Amino acid sequence: MAFQILISDPLSEDGIYPLRQAEGFNIVMETKWTPEQLGEQIGEFDALLVRSQTQVTRAIIEKAENLKIIGRAGVGVDNIDLEAATERGIIVVNAPDGNTNSAAEHTMAMLMSMARKIPQAFHALRNKTWDRKSYVGVELKNKTLGVVGLGRIGAEVAARAKGQRMNVIAYDPFLTAEKAEKLGIDFGTVEEVLKAADFITVHTPLLKETRHLINEAAFSIMKDGVQIVNCARGGIIDENALYHAIKSKKVAGAALDVFEQEPMVDFRLLDLPEVVATPHLGASTIEAQESVAVDVSKDVISFLTSGTVRNSVNLPSVPKEIMAKIEPYFELSERLGIFLTDLADGTAEEVNIQYSGELANMEVGPLTRNTLKGLLKRHLGTHVNDVNAMYLANQKGIMVNESKSTTSRGFTNLITVEVKTAKGTRKAAGTLLNGQGARIVKVDDFIVDVVPKGHLLFIRHNDRPGVIGRVGTLLGTEDVNIATMQVGRSNEGGAAIMMLSIDKAAQQSSLEQLKNLAEIEEVTAINL
Numbered sequence: 001m002a003f004q005i006l007i008s009d010p011l012s013e014d015g016i017y018p019l020r021q022a023e024g025f026n027i028v029m030e031t032k033w034t035p036e037q038l039g040e041q042i043g044e045f046d047a048l049l050v051r052s053q054t055q056v057t058r059a060i061i062e063k064a065e066n067l068k069i070i071g072r073a074g075v076g077v078d079n080i081d082l083e084a085a086t087e088r089g090i091i092v093v094n095a096p097d098g099n100t101n102s103a104a105e106h107t108m109a110m111l112m113s114m115a116r117k118i119p120q121a122f123h124a125l126r127n128k129t130w131d132r133k134s135y136v137g138v139e140l141k142n143k144t145l146g147v148v149g150l151g152r153i154g155a156e157v158a159a160r161a162k163g164q165r166m167n168v169i170a171y172d173p174f175l176t177a178e179k180a181e182k183l184g185i186d187f188g189t190v191e192e193v194l195k196a197a198d199f200i201t202v203h204t205p206l207l208k209e210t211r212h213l214i215n216e217a218a219f220s221i222m223k224d225g226v227q228i229v230n231c232a233r234g235g236i237i238d239e240n241a242l243y244h245a246i247k248s249k250k251v252a253g254a255a256l257d258v259f260e261q262e263p264m265v266d267f268r269l270l271d272l273p274e275v276v277a278t279p280h281l282g283a284s285t286i287e288a289q290e291s292v293a294v295d296v297s298k299d300v301i302s303f304l305t306s307g308t309v310r311n312s313v314n315l316p317s318v319p320k321e322i323m324a325k326i327e328p329y330f331e332l333s334e335r336l337g338i339f340l341t342d343l344a345d346g347t348a349e350e351v352n353i354q355y356s357g358e359l360a361n362m363e364v365g366p367l368t369r370n371t372l373k374g375l376l377k378r379h380l381g382t383h384v385n386d387v388n389a390m391y392l393a394n395q396k397g398i399m400v401n402e403s404k405s406t407t408s409r410g411f412t413n414l415i416t417v418e419v420k421t422a423k424g425t426r427k428a429a430g431t432l433l434n435g436q437g438a439r440i441v442k443v444d445d446f447i448v449d450v451v452p453k454g455h456l457l458f459i460r461h462n463d464r465p466g467v468i469g470r471v472g473t474l475l476g477t478e479d480v481n482i483a484t485m486q487v488g489r490s491n492e493g494g495a496a497i498m499m500l501s502i503d504k505a506a507q508q509s510s511l512e513q514l515k516n517l518a519e520i521e522e523v524t525a526i527n528l
């Protein structure tokens, strides 16, 4: 059956060409649905592609029973409830690079339009008024541009401003002295940037921390006559504070591409002659729209067909070459998780995963998520996946520790998983044997060699003559055929174990009878 793809915002036809070309994808383009209609229909779709208009809320996500991936053709994902998507195991991808250039060019266009009052002058001329006095601007040359947020777009804007012979000062929590020096710019705290600048441009994402970053207090420390640009996200600048700052002549100009509410409902700012504005056009170029749509289309195809993506927002992206190296361990790590869920008595409180041997040099995050998936899915169901495994573990208060060691006790690779519950600690280690697949090689402190597949019985007993025979006889009378049996002991007459692989799941009554045999301490059925 074909994957059902919904495109709910206008995307470039050339950009979605990869999706149209790929086999097994049925595309529905519906850009006029109301949120209610979207909620009614979303259950049928495997993938949803949006720009910034569609609000992918928790309510929508909760109805998205089949949804596996949300693709955002652009950078900002503030129109998508990421927490709700992660909780439901839906991967969110974006296209972070495709519109950087267009957004930077638009920022420069807005900066220059504002400085030279081009839109206002054009508007007057359109109204047949030849007025040269009212539209005297200021030069950019030798002025200081303050850049708040020096990521992809901020850095491109800084480089272009240098071309305009501006001095640039920037603030970004990740801006280092080396990077600033390389770009030929100054850097400082956000307050230092706001105080020093003649022009300010913001390029942060809209987050809790950046909402109203530019507020009344921020305006109060700026130079009189400062001009400000927002081509990032509405809400980074407090529009009400901006309105008053312009009215009081503190701010001489504002160039806005984005607004606290879009489409715009409050037009008060546009009544002010100091304001120039566009309706969120930063990424609206043929090149950017094609590029972002191609990027998300490719990620959607790749995720639905092979489970890999390049630009995940809620799951760390792992390069293809690295993925190819760790993929063979996926089954082993998930089965170790399931094995320990069955073996451990009680709720996991702490999970320690150690990667040894050649795994110590690899990116093992996906293996940890796979182990957690195995641990959690017995109780939480099949909706547990790579995207939400870590989230669900955190939500359940399970502490997850990952460690690496280059020594691996004779194995080329070894994954050791330890699960702590209120009743104790259980441990299992597994390896991938060259050409022979996965093996569990240690359970607690006992050495074993078990294929982690099918129905297993773990029996802990005291090492006494006749115990193994009694177990075999009892299972025989219960019609349970033993395929393989491993035994191990700590020392002669001490603690011992049996690991049996059986052809069908043992009945609860058979397990009870086994537990009642003399010298048997524990019987656990494990179904992998």
Ligand SMILES: NC(=O)c1ccc[n+]([C@@H]2O[C@H](COP(=O)([O-])OP(=O)(O)OC[C@H]3O[C@@H](n4cnc5c(N)ncnc54)[C@H](O)[C@@H]3O)[C@@H](O)[C@H]2O)c1
Residues within 6 Å of the ligand: 074, 075, 076, 077, 096, 099, 100, 103, 148, 149, 150, 151, 152, 153, 154, 171, 172, 173, 174, 203, 204, 205, 206, 209, 210, 213, 231, 232, 233, 257, 258, 280, 281, 282, 283, 284
């Ligand atoms: N107008 C448009 O059409 C349009 C187009 C593309 C992108 N955008 C928006 O532009 C913004 C930047 O996009 P980008 O691709 O450069 O993103 P980016 O992730 O490359 O850069 C964002 C930078 O902001 C920094 N940052 C975060 N919190 C900060 C804070 N409190 N103070 C200062 N810096 C902070 C980050 O460290 C990062 O370097 C986003 O909000 C994006 O949605 C708008």
Ligand SMILES: O=C(O)CC[C@@H](O)C(=O)O
Residues within 6 Å of the ligand: 051, 052, 053, 073, 074, 075, 076, 077, 099, 280, 282, 283, 284
């Ligand atoms: O979809 C758009 O045109 C806006 C995109 C832009 O705001 C972004 O964050 O990438």
